[in-house]
Amino acid sequence: SNKSVHEILTLASIVELEGVTDEDxxxxxxVFYNRLNKKMxxxxxxxxxxxxKVELNERGLTDKEFNTANPYNTRGPKMNGKLPVxxxxxxxxxxxxxxxxxxxNSYYYFVADKNGKTHFTKTYEEHIKVIKELKEKGVxxxx
Numbered sequence: 668s669n670k671s672v673h674e675i676l677t678l679a680s681i682v683e684l685e686g687v688t689d690e691d692x693x694x695x696x697x698v699f700y701n702r703l704n705k706k707m708x709x710x711x712x713x714x715x716x717x718x719x720k721v722e723l724n725e726r727g728l729t730d731k732e733f734n735t736a737n738p739y740n741t742r743g744p745k746m747n748g749k750l751p752v753x754x755x756x757x758x759x760x761x762x763x764x765x766x767x768x769x770x771x772n773s774y775y776y777f778v779a780d781k782n783g784k785t786h787f788t789k790t791y792e793e794h795i796k797v798i799k800e801l802k803e804k805g806v807x808x809x810x
Contacts, residue, residue, distance in 0.1 A: 668767060673753075675766050680754035681741075682762045684713045684723075685777075689761035691785040696762075696769035698777050698787065706748035707775070709741035717755040718743075727809065780806040 668675060678699060686692035699709055716723050718739035719732055733742045739751040774787040776794035780801050788794045801807040 674750055675763075676758075677750050677752075677754050679758040679762045679766045680756045681709065681711050681714060681751075682765050683758035684756050685711060685779075686762070686765070686785065687779065687783045689759075689765065691779075692762050692765035693768070693770045694772065694774065694785065694787055695777055696765040697772050698774050700769055701773065701775050703748055703750070705775070708743075708746045708748075709750070711741045714739050714741040714751050714755060715743070718751075779808065780804075781808055782806055 670678070678696065682692050682696050682699070686695045699711075702709055712728070712733075713723065715728055715733050715735075715737075718737040719728065719735070721728065733740075734744065736743045736745065739753075739755060740746065741749070741751055772787070773789055776788045776791065777785050778794065778798060778801070779785045786797045786801075788797055798807065
């Protein structure tokens with residue numbers, strides 16, 4: 668890998684909380700690498716929850732909170748192409764493996780539904796469409 672040990676461990680900690688299965692984690696790791704390579708933000712909600720010290724199932728976050736500058740908040744300003752300053756959780760061997768050997772794909776977005784299925788998309792427009800469909804089917808996760 669061209670990433671440092673610190674970067675790999677940090678990314679594995681995010682992949683751990685974003686994915687449910689090891690297969691999904693490989694796809695998620697690929698999305699994150701694709702985003703980093705394009706100097707996009709990771710856009711990981713869980714890093715914002717961690718930055719604000721809010722439990723994932725406690726409540727939804729506001730747009731203002733998602734846009735708060737913080738060295739852990741990958742949705743915040745000035746985080747394009749950057750990882751948080753450190754790990755946000757422990758991680759499994761599966762997440763570590765996913766970061767070392769991610770899937771090869773051209774996805775830039777993903778979202779999970781209430782059933783634990785992860786949906787991958789290439790464009791923001793496709794991503795928004797999937798979210799709309801999940802809401803219509805009643806499988807969108809809301810806190």
